Amino acid sequence: MHPGRALAIVVRPMISLQSYVRGQWIAGNGDPVTLHNPANAEVVGDVRPGGVDHAAALAHARGVGGPALRAMTFRQRAEMLKGLSKKLHEHRDELIEISGRNGGNTRGDAKFDLDGATGTFAYYASLGKHLPETPWLTDGDGVQLGRTARFWSEHVLLPRPGVALLINAFNFPAWGMAEKMACALLAGMPVISKAGTASAMLAWRCAQIMVDSGLMPEGAFQFLAGSVTGMVDLLQPMDVVAFTGSARTGSRIRGNPNLIAHSVRVNIEADSINAAVLGPDTDVDDDTFTQFLANVHLDMTQKAGQKCTAVRRILVPEDRLDEVKEALIDRLQATRIGDPLDENVRMGPVASQAQLDDVRAGIKHLQDECDTVLGGPEAMDGPGYFVRPTLLQARDVGVAVVHELEVFGPCATILPYDGRAASAAELVNRGGGCLVASVYSDDKSWVHELVPAIAPWHGRVWLGSEKTMGHALGPGAVLPGSIHGGPGRAGGGEELGGLRGLQFYLQRTALQGDRAVIGRTYGNGESS
Ligand code: NAP
Numbered sequence: 001m002h003p004g005r006a007l008a009i010v011v012r013p014m015i016s017l018q019s020y021v022r023g024q025w026i027a028g029n030g031d032p033v034t035l036h037n038p039a040n041a042e043v044v045g046d047v048r049p050g051g052v053d054h055a056a057a058l059a060h061a062r063g064v065g066g067p068a069l070r071a072m073t074f075r076q077r078a079e080m081l082k083g084l085s086k087k088l089h090e091h092r093d094e095l096i097e098i099s100g101r102n103g104g105n106t107r108g109d110a111k112f113d114l115d116g117a118t119g120t121f122a123y124y125a126s127l128g129k130h131l132p133e134t135p136w137l138t139d140g141d142g143v144q145l146g147r148t149a150r151f152w153s154e155h156v157l158l159p160r161p162g163v164a165l166l167i168n169a170f171n172f173p174a175w176g177m178a179e180k181m182a183c184a185l186l187a188g189m190p191v192i193s194k195a196g197t198a199s200a201m202l203a204w205r206c207a208q209i210m211v212d213s214g215l216m217p218e219g220a221f222q223f224l225a226g227s228v229t230g231m232v233d234l235l236q237p238m239d240v241v242a243f244t245g246s247a248r249t250g251s252r253i254r255g256n257p258n259l260i261a262h263s264v265r266v267n268i269e270a271d272s273i274n275a276a277v278l279g280p281d282t283d284v285d286d287d288t289f290t291q292f293l294a295n296v297h298l299d300m301t302q303k304a305g306q307k308c309t310a311v312r313r314i315l316v317p318e319d320r321l322d323e324v325k326e327a328l329i330d331r332l333q334a335t336r337i338g339d340p341l342d343e344n345v346r347m348g349p350v351a352s353q354a355q356l357d358d359v360r361a362g363i364k365h366l367q368d369e370c371d372t373v374l375g376g377p378e379a380m381d382g383p384g385y386f387v388r389p390t391l392l393q394a395r396d397v398g399v400a401v402v403h404e405l406e407v408f409g410p411c412a413t414i415l416p417y418d419g420r421a422a423s424a425a426e427l428v429n430r431g432g433g434c435l436v437a438s439v440y441s442d443d444k445s446w447v448h449e450l451v452p453a454i455a456p457w458h459g460r461v462w463l464g465s466e467k468t469m470g471h472a473l474g475p476g477a478v479l480p481g482s483i484h485g486g487p488g489r490a491g492g493g494e495e496l497g498g499l500r501g502l503q504f505y506l507q508r509t510a511l512q513g514d515r516a517v518i519g520r521t522y523g524n525g526e527s528s
Contacts, residue, residue: 014043014044014045014046015035015044015045015046015201016032016045016046016047016048017035017045017046017047017200017201017204017225018204018225019051019052019222019223019224019225019226020207020208020211020221020222020223021052021053021056021057021060021222021223021224022056022057022060022219022222023060023218023219026051026052027048027051028047028048028049028050028051028052028225028226029048029050029051030048030049030050030051030226030227031048031049032046032047032048033046033047033048033049033197033226034046035047035102035197035198035199035200035201036102036352036353037101037102037104038102038103038104038348038349038350038351038352038384038385039100039104039338039339039340039348039349039384039385040383040384041353041383041384041385042383044101044102044201045102045201047197047200047225047226048226049226049227050226050227051226052224052226054230054231054234055234057192057222057224057231058163058192058231058234058235058239060219060222061163061190061191061192061219061220061222062161062162062163062190062236062238062239063219064190064218064219065163065190065217065218065219065220065221065222066159066161066162066163066188066189066190066219068190068217068218068219068220069159069185069188069189069190069217069220070135070159070161070188072188072217073131073133073134073135074128074131074132074133074137074186074188075128075129075131075133077128077185077186077188078124078125078126078127078128078129078131078186079125079128080185080215080216081121081122081124081125081128081182081185081186082121082122082125083213083215084121084178084181084210084213084215084216085118085119085121085122085125086118087209087210087213087215088114088117088118088121088174088178088206088209088210089118091205091209092111092114092118094205095110095114095174095202095205095206096110096111096114096341097341098201098202098205099113099114099173099174099199099202100340100341100348101201101341102199102200102201102202103170103173103199103201103202103351104304104340104348104349104350104351104385105303105340105348106340106341106345106346106347106348107340107341107343108302108346109302109303109304109340109348110340112175112302112303112477113172113173113174113175113202113303114174114175116172116174116175116178116179116478117174117175117177117178117179117206118178119480120175120178120179120182120480120496121178121181121182123182123480123481124182124183124186124480124501127186127498127499128186135158135159135188136156136157136158136522137156137157137499137502137506138154138155138156138157138522138523139155139156139157139508140155141523142154142515142518142519142523145512149515150514150515150516151512151513151514151515152512152513152514152515152518152519153510153511153512153518154510154511154518154519154522154523155508155509155510155511156508156509156511156522156523157502157503157506157507157508157509158506158507158509159187159188159189159505159506159507160189160238160239160240160265160505160506160507161238162189162235162236162237162238162239162240163189163190163191163192163235163239163240164180164184164189164190164191164192164239164240164241164242164505165191165192165194165228165231165232165235165239165240165241165242166180166181166184166191166192166193166194166242167194167228167241167242167243167244167245167253168180168193168194168195168196168203168244168245169196169244169245169246169308170195170196170197170198170199170200170351170352170355171196171199171303171306171307171308171351171408172244173195173196173199173200173201173202173203173206174202174203174206175478176196176203176244177193177195177203177206177207178206179478179480179484179495179496180193180242180244180495181193181221182480182501183495183496183501183502183504183505184240184242184505185216185220185221186502187502187504187505187506188505188506189240189505190219190220190221190222191220191221191222192222192223192224192231193207193221193222193223193224194223194224194228195223195224195225196245197226197227198351198352198354198355199351199352200225203223204223204225207221207223211223232253232256232258232259233256233258234258235258235259235262235264236262236264237262237263237264238507239264239265240264240265240266240267240504240505241253241259241264241265241266241267242267242269242493242495242504243266243267243268243269243491244269244270244308245269245270246270246271247270247271247489247491250268250269250270250491253266253268254266254268265504267485267491267493267494267495267504268491268492268493269308269435269484269485269490269491269493269495270308270489270490270491270493271308271406271408271489271490272308272309272312272406272431272433272434272435272436272486272489272490273312273313273402273403273404273405273406273431273432273434273489274309274310274311274312274313274431274434274435274436274437274438274475275311275312275313275314275315275427275428275431275434275437275438276292276295276296276299276311276313276314276315276437276438276439276440276475277315277424277428277437277438277439277440277441277450278292278314278315278316278317278320278324278440278441279317279419279439279440279441279442279443279446279447280317280319280320280419280420280441280443280446281441281442281443281446282320282440282441282442284323284327286442286466287466287469288440288441288442288464288465288466288469289440290469291440291464291468291469291474292438292440292464293324293327293328293331294474295311295438295464295474295475295476296311296314296328296412297328297331297332297335298474298476299311299412299474299475299476300332300389300391300410300411300412301332301335301346301347301389301410302347302476304347304348304349304350304351304387304409304410305350305359305387305389305407305408305409305410305411305412306350306351306355306408306409307476308435309435309436309475309476309477309478310412310476311412311438311475311476312406312407312411312412312413313402313403313412313413313415313427313428313431314412314413314414314415315415315417315424315427315428316414316415316416316417317416317417317418317419318416318417318418318419319419321393321414321416324414325373325391325393325414328373328374328391329373329374329391332374332375332389332391333374335347335389337386337389347389347410348386349384349385349386349387350385350386350387350408350409351385352385353385355385355408355409356385356387358407358408358409359377359387359407359408359409359411360377360379360387361377362405362406362407362408362409362411363375363376363377363387363390363392363407363409363411364377365401365405365407366392366401366402366405366407366411366413367392368401369394369395369396369399369401369402370392370393370394370395370402370413371392371393371395372390372391372392373391373392373393373414374388374389374390374391375387375388375389375390375391375410375411376388376390377390387409387410387411388410389410389411390409390410390411390412391411391412391413391414392411392412392413392414393413393414393415393416394413394414394415394416397415397416397417397427398430402415403427403430403431403432404432415427421446421447421449421450421453422449422453424450424454425450425453425454428454428457429453429454429457431457431489432457432488432489433457433458433486433487433488433489433490433492434457434458434459434486434488434489434490435458435459435460435484435485435486435490436458436459436460436461436462436475436476436486437454437457437458437460437461437462437475438461438462438463438464438474438475439451439454439461439462439463439464440464440465441465442465442466447463447465451463456487457486457487457488458486458487459483459484459485459486459487459490459494460475460482460483460484460486462474462475478496479496480496480497480498480501481496481497481498482496482497483495483496483497483500483501484496484497
């Protein structure tokens, strides 16, 4: 039976999403963009662009939200994040249902997104509890600048008196919004959050819950359901843009003349052709091999492969090829695909018709240079945006397309290699800069040769070994204590990473002068 056919028919009202701007919910006035249930292609709602005065929204954030947040201490802002985490968690079941209905997420996928959101708010709340009561943070120790210790310098970090424009991709409507909000709000910057349109219903409902909580001061949070185009042209020097999405849109934003002219800070989290490398020392019975299989399978099927951190290239020693293919085929074939809200289903559809078209075209493109091990781009019968889990094998591992084309769906390509660390590094780095590489080996000298060769090209290097089995989430999970982002192709951005994540929203200023004034007031220095 086609996966979409098992769906129960429940009639629900069409929902028209609204934006929350200047303390009010506002409907757009442009042509509606319809939102679908990806499991059966039914229309579930719409978003209308327009109707929002971008300049007034920005002024409201800068003039009302910013001062209110800066009047709070870090600890008070941390309390606010804790409250937001609790409020969203109270609505978890309702939000899981929305995540399935307008996003195609299985219950597991929805929890990954939602618990990621509440967990990130809670994590930053706990970090903020330990920050000082001062309106600034000091950065490092003070330094003597003059002939004597009288002339002194302290580096201080203060919230930028502007607005943080947060632009999110469609694939993580809850976590994507929360991870940016947590850092910006704790730092003391008001936010305007824009959801990816295709799955905006979940972000909109989270926004409603957070607004209704009354936890955030007026102007600290605004939400855009429609288009944000044009708003970046109005940003000013103290504003920032944190963007997550495709490399193409990221480049457009980075190249915006207004942002360049005013040196507006921009952080780009873009796409990435992440690699998993199986070391030559692993055997089929090893825990390390088991972890490798489990993580590759999870990355290919979780959120139907729509994760920026998902494995796209699988490097396998030539003498392990048959075992790896056989084991992955078994796991992928056993993956139950269907109605995402059915408890037993492990993989849902991709998020939209556009996404389905892109994924199928991308698989066809890869097939020009790769053999098909399993799956393919052929349409599945019936309604909905379902894609077959697709495993390919490159005929020539050097061919550009497998290192450059992101197929944002349940698809990955095996690249056989000779088992040498240098060969693996050379292939992995052809990704041109990635969010994460995962490496599976218990041969420490092989790992020590590989890691320094690939680390500069990656935001994270995830090392799986016998000792780590069962101890951690896989490389596809972004945890707030470690940085997220990657160089080059991945956008060159950096988010999260504990308190490092706040720095984007804070201005570092070196105060220089009489130590009695500077050291005592702003730092730990003793007055002389
Ligand atoms: P996208 O098409 O680039 O859109 C991303 C966001 O930018 C959306 O909110 C989109 O709004 C908005 N946007 C589009 N044009 C814009 C413009 N001219 N000015 C300002 N904003 C604009 O990406 P997507 O399809 O939503 O997301 C999938 C991509 O995101 C994948 O390539 C994936 O790898 C990447 N991604 C990266 C990360 C990471 O952390 N590195 C995380 C998740 C996803 P509309 O939706 O209204 O068009």
